[in-house]
Amino acid sequence: MICQKPPVADLTILRAAGTLVVLETAKGARPAVLYAGPDMEGAAPSSLALLQTSQHIPGGPEHPVQPSLLNPLGSGWPGAPGLAAHRGGTDWAIDLRVSKAEQISDYQIDVHCADAEANIAATHHFALCPSTGVLGCSVSLSNMAELPIELGHCAALCLPVDNRLTALRTFSGKWADEFRTDDIKRFRGSYVRENRAGRTSHSDFPGLYLGSEHTSEDHGLAAAFHLGWSGNSQLRLSTEQDGSVIFQAGELLLPGEVQIGGTYRTPTLHICWSNGGYGDVSRRLQSHVTQRVIPSSAANKPRPVHYNTWEAVYFDHQENRLIDLAEKAAGVGAERFVLDDGWFGGRRSDAAGLGDWWVSRDVYPDGLHAIARRVRALGMEFGLWFEPEMVNPDSDLYRAHPDWVLGIDGLDPIPSRHQLTLDLTKPEVSSYLFDTVSALIAEYQIDYIKWDMNRDTQHPGSGGRAVMHKQTRALYTLIDRIRTAHPDTEIETCSSGGARADYEILRRTDRIWTSDNNDARHRHQIMRGASHFFPLSILGNHVGPKQCHITGRMFAMHFRAASAVFGHMGMELDLADETEQDRAVLASAIALHKQFRALIHGGAHYRIETERYLAAQSCVSSGQDEALTSCALLDVFPATKPPYLRFAGLDPDLQYRTRMVWPQHNPSLSSPSIVDAADLTGTGFVASGAALMEHGMQLPLTHPDTCMIFHSEAVDA
DSSP states (O other): OBOOOOOGGGEEEEEETTEEEEEEOOTTSOOEEEEEEEOOTTOOHHHHHHHTOOBOOTTSOSSOOOOOSSOOGGGTOSSOOSEEEEBTTBSOSOOOEEEEEEEEETTEEEEEEEETTTTEEEEEEEEEOTTTOOEEEEEEEEEOSSSOEEEEEEEEEEEEEOTTOOEEEEEEEETTEEEEEEEEEOOSEEEEEEEOSSSSOSSOOSEEEEEOTTOOSSSBOEEEEEEEOSSOEEEEEEEOTTSOEEEEEEEOOOTTOEEESSEEEOOEEEEEEESBHHHHHHHHHHHHIIIIISOHHHHHSOOOOEEEOHHHHTTOOOHHHHHHHHHHHHHHTOOEEEEOSSSBTTOSSTTSOTTOOSBOTTTOTTTTHHHHHHHHHTTOEEEEEEOTTEEOSSSHHHHHOGGGBOOOTTSOOOOBTTBEEBOTTSHHHHHHHHHHHHHHHHHHTOOEEEEOOOSOOSOOEETTEEOHHHHHHHHHHHHHHHHHHOTTOEEEEOBTTBSSOOTTGGGSOSEEEOOSOOOHHHHHHHHHHHTTTSOGGGEEEEEOOSBOTTTOOBOOHHHHHHHTTSSEEEEOSOGGGSOHHHHHHHHHHHHHHHHTHHHHHHSEEEEEOOOTTEEEEEEEOTTSSEEEEEEEEOSOOSSSSOOEEOOOSOOTTSEEEEEEEESSSOOOSSSSOHHHHTTTTTTOEEEEHHIIIIIOEEOOOOOSSEEEEEEEEEEOO
């Protein structure tokens, strides 16, 4: 038996920036994705429909069930449903059919569907970014009856995946070890990743890359998926018995958490494809974040170099010492001074004070005015740390309002860092936080907020019901209110480091604190993983103390400083403990970052494939006439001769003059070396882009924990 495919009139098409999406939207039919992926020049949608005509499977149903946009239970789809809901135990076999396809714009389509028997409607929202080809998908579910619908699960989309994509790249980690990548092979059955942390999480980042067995950074078919959501989430990649591959992602809902009386909208699933390897997918996503996600104020303003006080003083706040640190920070080139935890209430340790958002008069008798004035007189912006969602039981706020925290009746709270999670779904809680934070912003003209959240939320209950969905939405509303009231104040998303980094929180924040781990060696791995989804311009990357407070490892300043150049650069160390010579090295690295900041933050970012003991990357200008390339040696060379560094992103036909701009000394342990022969610390050498990328340059023999930065600039032949 042959199943007829729909005529061309029943197909809806989105096409932009090398991406093609073809939807089946015939009225009365189940909506489906006919094709989504890299554009195919000359490919007619009608031919795509013909080429994938479904055929009868012996032993199977007479009319094979084809995947639809949600694969609800009523469709008969044999795999995991993308929609599971019921109304008091009935109306569970939902079967959505198209009522109309609405062209919102050239790059935006809404597909309206309904099930008249179950009294439920769904609108599928598709938006294709015209400049990057990134597709955004979400679903709005509407209850068409009086009785509420209890929602068990609703994916943003169930997407058929090209079966050549057999390689999974997943993203996991833990505190101080974020964005660790794991490469595994797709298997028959389902790969499922669930996050129940109540935040985007360290361990289960809601993102996934797919490639073929031949895909590399620069070549081959690749796809990426990211669910923009700061709460619980679920990703599923299923290889079905018929060989089809389906990806779905959505919010992970706890029992009874969402009952739809009106409308529920899923988080947005962001999808990107390329025939140019993992690297091209990353560059598309990075551009998408810059152009379409983060507030325009952050995208259009040079990112100021930070000085953060945390690892310098922790809770030991002394006004004179902090002013001295501000003066030293300005002296090495800082442009923003951020006063971290310890300035408020009874906050002399992490065991007390959270929730009491007023300046501690025990520590600052005259408030923060003296520090703020001095910081601004030094030419820096003034930033302040907050953790609004949290409260210590040892606080005035908790003693006055113990009922303001999330919890489950009959269960003891699960302690974590001596703090509990405030219930933002209560209007009085959100109003208190808005009023107190807003008043401080106004009084001290705060330029920048570091918004932290230092625990998972294991008991997200309020009034006997699970409320993690409402809590996450309430967080967004609170931040939006603050942004509206103070549009010039920037906000950093921090959550024990990088546990709340996603595209939805970034719609209202300007920077990610990538990790609490300032270990210069480890940072290369963390930043490399994060760059799969986020641009360097918003990834905080700080110079830490000589001995890392988390790993205990010790690094020279030339390595610490160079390791922070590629990113949103900052410092988090006690400058009074650094020698005058090391402060001079740090100042030189900051000056180097500023010199090339526009290239680092605005150029195309390339992760260069190397041996595991190296970490290399490059930022290339839009015209390919300039590049800055970093190469860090993280371990000893296994061979007697160093390997070759192959540059990336250059025009093969152009000639480039390449110089070593870091370190300031010749790092080679042998003489003569490539540094001498190519005059790398002087005028440099000239070679074609093809020679630099295909042949490469043999690195000098150096000690481990050496980071070299090369500048390449096109010259006349």
